[in-house]
Amino acid sequence: MRWLLLLLGIAAAQAAQTNPAKAPAGRFKDTECIACHGPDSPEVQGWRLSKHGVLVRISSPGRAPGCVDCHGAEAHRSANPEAMREVCGKCHSPRYLDTLAANGQRMVAVGEMKQREALALLTQARRRFPADRLQAMEDHYRHLQTHLRNIRMGVGHQSPDHQWWHGHPALDGDLLRIKGAWDDLMRAAIKP
Ligand code: HEC
Numbered sequence: 642m643r644w645l646l647l648l649l650g651i652a653a654a655q656a657a658q659t660n661p662a663k664a665p666a667g668r669f670k671d672t673e674c675i676a677c678h679g680p681d682s683p684e685v686q687g688w689r690l691s692k693h694g695v696l697v698r699i700s701s702p703g704r705a706p707g708c709v710d711c712h713g714a715e716a717h718r719s720a721n722p723e724a725m726r727e728v729c730g731k732c733h734s735p736r737y738l739d740t741l742a743a744n745g746q747r748m749v750a751v752g753e754m755k756q757r758e759a760l761a762l763l764t765q766a767r768r769r770f771p772a773d774r775l776q777a778m779e780d781h782y783r784h785l786q787t788h789l790r791n792i793r794m795g796v797g798h799q800s801p802d803h804q805w806w807h808g809h810p811a812l813d814g815d816l817l818r819i820k821g822a823w824d825d826l827m828r829a830a831i832k833p
């Protein structure tokens with residue numbers, strides 16, 4: 642019996658360390674944000690591959706921002722744009738930040754345009770076909786939303802790899818697959 646309790650104890654300790662369902666209250670350090678969100682999560686990877694993330698690893702402390710510098714120690718707060726301008730402004734010029742913000746907004750807007758196109762097709766398909774035939778389309782659409790989040794996060798974290806490689810090309814692929822799945826459904830529907 643004791644071994645069972647021990648196992649349960651270990652499982653509980655592990656659950657507390659890895660990402661729980663709800664964001665916990667409290668103040669955290671960068672290492673804790675990273676451990677709990679997961680070192681391989683898109684948010685941590687995106688930051689790690691950004692110039693800031695690289696500099697935090699290889700340069701003198703404080704030269705570039707970590708999680709807490711931008712999000713605050715209380716965490717889980719979306720980086721609010723006003724506060725963020727102030728944070729970035731400690732190290733970058735306002736003009737540079739304006740350009741970045743404009744580019745970022747365009748990048749996200751293009752992603753949202755692709756999402757609308759995909760959703761329009763999916764909505765038509767949902768009206769015409771029973772749910773059990775829409776599995777492929779629904780799956781591709783879920784992936785598309787993940788990739789749109791990567792773009793948003795890549796923009797937020799100034800991470801070219803995440804806004805580009807894990808963002809737009811992946812999202813283009815999802816959109817193509819959604820169109821392909823729609824074509825398959827239509828072809829099957831008109832077959833005698
Ligand atoms: C013990 C676990 C844990 C720690 C430590 C932690 N987080 Fe979180 N965080 C979560 C969970 C769980 C969520 C909610 C996830 C969700 O809603 O998908 C969350 C949500 C967030 C969100 C909002 C995500 C979204 O998609 O809306 C941000 C931003 C965030 N955390 C940043 C941080 C930062 C920065 C730190 C460190 C200062 C940190 N977190 C520390 C578990 C943690």
Ligand code: HEC
Binds near residue numbers: 706
């Ligand atoms: C240079 C500032 C900066 C740093 C450093 C930074 N973030 Fe972010 N983060 C942002 C901005 C800006 C966004 C996009 C706006 C938003 O959604 O909050 C963002 C987005 C996020 C999101 C997604 C929120 C959502 O709405 O989906 C999570 C989660 C997150 N960051 C966690 C982290 C973690 C964990 C770290 C450290 C490993 C970190 N961030 C480092 C600025 C930063």
Ligand code: HEC
Binds near residue numbers: 693704705730732733
């Ligand atoms: C603590 C100082 C610090 C803060 C705060 C900071 N940065 Fe940086 N950032 C740096 C340093 C240092 C570099 C590397 C500059 C270089 O290329 O030599 C850098 C690089 C960058 C780059 C890459 C430039 C390139 O040539 O590839 C971008 C983009 C960037 N920062 C945007 C931001 C944004 C947006 C914010 C706020 C969300 C921010 N930074 C906050 C210090 C900071």
